[in-house]
Amino acid sequence: MTQRALALIDGEHYAPVVRAALEELPYDFVAAHLLGGTEKLREDADYGVPLAPELDRALDDHGAEIVVDLSDEPVLGPPERMRLASRVLARGLPYVGADFRFDPPELAPFPLPSLGIVGTGKRVGKTAITAHAARLLGRDRRLVVVSMGRGGPPEPELMEVAPDVEALLELSRSGRHAASDYLETAALAGVPTIGCRRCGGGLAGAVFASNVHEGARMAVELEPELVLFDGSGAALPPIETRRRILVVNAQQDPVVVTGYLNAYRHFTSDLVVLTMAEAGTGWEDLRDAATELAPVVLATVLRPRPAADVSGRRVAFFSTAPESAHGLFEQHL
Structure with missing residues (x-):
């Protein structure tokens, strides 16, 4: 069954190019979210699917099962793309692009608190x-x-x-x-x-x-x-x-x-x-x-403390903390 998809698009791509891609790709595109680059868009730009102004609302309203990123530089650079991927994964959906795919970790249900x-x-x-x-x-x-x-x-x-x-x-x-x-x-x-x-x-x-x-x-x-x-x-x-x-x-x-x-x-x-x-x-x-x-x-800060009474005993303390923390530990102990 073809997956219902939300497309992420930008105005740097001409609308006819994007529409043709949406028709060609193997997804059922239910809406598109415009990320930016709108200064190059014509008022009558037609993508063949509804435009959603907000990502979260688009996911809520259109029942997308996957998010497909058709954007590119300069509208969406690597840091912005990873932030978007994180938002999509947090919604439990895959995030795919031309040469990448991220899937949310599979987490099994658990019956107890x-x-x-x-x-x-x-x-x-x-x-x-x-x-x-x-x-x-x-x-x-x-x-x-x-x-x-x-x-x-x-x-x-x-x-x-x-x-x-x-x-x-x-x-x-x-x-x-x-x-x-x-x-x-x-x-x-x-x-x-x-x-x-x-x-x-x-x-x-x-x-x-x-x-x-x-x-x-x-x-x-x-x-x-x-x-x-x-x-x-x-x-x-x-x-x-x-x-x-x-x-x-x-x-x-x-x-x-x-x-x-x-x-x-x-x-x-x-x-x-x-x-x-x-x-x-x-x-x-x-x-x-x-x-x-x-x-x-x-x-918070972390400080070591004995798990049992060591009063009057000679004790060695071993830690994986960096050397910069040793003085703090020594002073605390």
Whole structure:
């Protein structure tokens, strides 16, 4: 069946050229959205389909199943095109052009109350935010965490008891990844945690392969009141959660972290948390950019603290934080 399509067009192309393309391409074009370049248009320009003044309204009113981009420079450059692609993907629709196609990540429905915590990359503090959220939310409700990582187990693995140092050392000595996110969350949050793995990550966060679906079914069998799905790097758990938190390192380049298909991550999140928002680092520029995309943006800093009493003991502290943070940690500890 031919897909109902919304065309994105510009006035740099003459209307007869665009109309001929709409008739030739293998889509059922139901409307067109004019992006710009109107100074070259004749008043009687006829595209053979209705013109929609607003993108979101066009998608609502015409029931498009795909968005086809027939525009070009100078009306739509690469940054603007990626922002449009993000908006379309956030509506759950594919976005295609002459030599590209973007599809929204496929997210499976999930029957229980759920929260997703995802990031814009590695070293953004996502796992720390996940553990903190799990501790808070697990105080007064039955909570299960499903954690996805690049070093997760081949089959979903339930950790019902927080692992101690000896248990982690035993895993490491057996050749296992003893620092996987699910182990960290189980150890620090003290809630049941299911470890899963994934491979690959697309521009919008889709994964090539994972066992998260099996992990999600395992979580349902535990009959929790809430399930927290923890992403991996910039990859999304392939589950449709009811709410989503996006974790961003405030030291990242605002052009990158709110541009490209990272805009999609912002559009589909209910809350953006900016970590490492240290005084004097200029993180406010990123906050301003993120506020244009997401409904709520909060800034915070991260500081380590012992998970148990270490008074009077000699302690070594290891961290993956950049060297610039070492002085702050030393002063705090």
